[in-house]
Amino acid sequence: MKRHLTHLSKTILQNSSSKTLPLSRCLSTQEAIERRHHLFTLEKKRQVESVGRIEKIEVRYKGVPKDCTLVMNKDISSPYDCARHLSEWHADSNALALIDGAVHWDMHRPLSENCTLEFQSYSSTEPQAVNKAFWRTCSFLLGAVAARAFKEDVTVKLHSFPGPDIRSGSFIYDVELSLPAWSPAPRELITLSAELVRLCRRGAPLERLEVSEELALEMFVDNSHKAKQIPSIARTNGKVTLYRVEKHVDISKGPLVCHAAQVGRAAVAAVHRIIGSAAGEPEQLYRLQGVALPAGVMLNHFAFNILVERAKKLNPARSPFSPFGEDGVRNMAATA
Structure with a gap:
């Protein structure tokens, strides 16, 4: 039987051409991956730079080891950044953040206003989310x-x-x-x-x-x-x-x-x-x-x-x- 899969360690990506080819018929699968990655990186950089003057927000953390208030950067700092201020365990083990007790939030998604923050892990009492x-x-x-x-x-x-x-x-x-x-x-x-x-x-x-x-x-x-x-x-x-x-x-x-x-x-x-x-x-x-x-x-x-x-x-x-x-x-x- 003909084998269709390849070991990824042997795959050679076309780094340079993938950033410039505009038409789908010119793109291999790997070139398309590189191109999307490049555009994602540029847009993420643009959005960070567009924040302008850095403002501070208060994030009221609720959880172990104790409740506390963290002063973070608006539209830049994420729940993951907050977790790193607490401990490496908080940063590595938690899956989601819960904002203001109601909104499930990605750990790497920037926070845009004052809020309360809780973390949800795989051992949470209500694990549905x-x-x-x-x-x-x-x-x-x-x-x-x-x-x-x-x-x-x-x-x-x-x-x-x-x-x-x-x-x-x-x-x-x-x-x-x-x-x-x-x-x-x-x-x-x-x-x-x-x-x-x-x-x-x-x-x-x-x-x-x-x-x-x-x-x-x-x-x-x-x-x-x-x-x-x-x-x-x-x-x-x-x-x-x-x-x-x-x-x-x-x-x-x-x-x-x-x-x-x-x-x-x-x-x-x-x-x-x-x-x-x-x-x-x-x-x-x-x-x-x-x-x-x-x-x-x-x-x-x-x-x-x-x-x-x-x-x-x-x-x-x-x-x-x-x-x-x-x-x-x-x-x-x-x-x-």
Whole structure:
């Protein structure tokens, strides 16, 4: 059987040309990754520089070891920065921030006004928000692996992933691949799983950035699926929320967890073909499905294999080829 996957350590990215090629037909998958990363970096720098005169805000922290008030920089300091003032443990172990007791906030998202701050970890008494953010992050990371794991002669276009449904038994990402009727061999699933684990162990932060619809379209000029979704996503306020891990940039409403190392044991359990009939859509997508545990959660090999076997069953989440047509695609993108 022909092997389609490549070891990422041997992949050579085209750093220079990816920053200048404007047309999708000129971009390889890896060049598109580099280009989005470059545009993300420039826009993040522009937004930081646009803050201008630095103003101070008061962040009233509530939690262990004791309540306190931190004086931070408006529109620059994030909950992660606050956590670092408390201890390394606070910075590394917490997944989300809770602002004013009501709003779940990304750890790396800047704070814009005086507020109260609480942290939420994987051992919180009410873990629903953390669990959903963890599951959503796993889908995001699975997309990052899919975008980089294939050989250069395979065209990869990420489509979308639905909102997290922990009861389904697997997190997913739907991907268009230029592989007719691909059915991955067990060793290929092992390769995908290994790349997912490596990505998580490198522990890169999950960075959030809001951009204009125009910039989002420019960043995803190579991906017809994302380009179709962006106008609907931006319809509310003209903005599109992006996240970045290492050099991978994708669309998600978030929130995501603090950093990739908070994903512990993980596996890509299955790949299913999704046959489509919607006008203007590819004839088929592939649904990648995985399962993971938060770092620090211990489970023996036998028990984890039970989770993997359960995750092999086709996830029933809405297909991009559902009867809802374009609305179905819009809903998947909006809830990702």
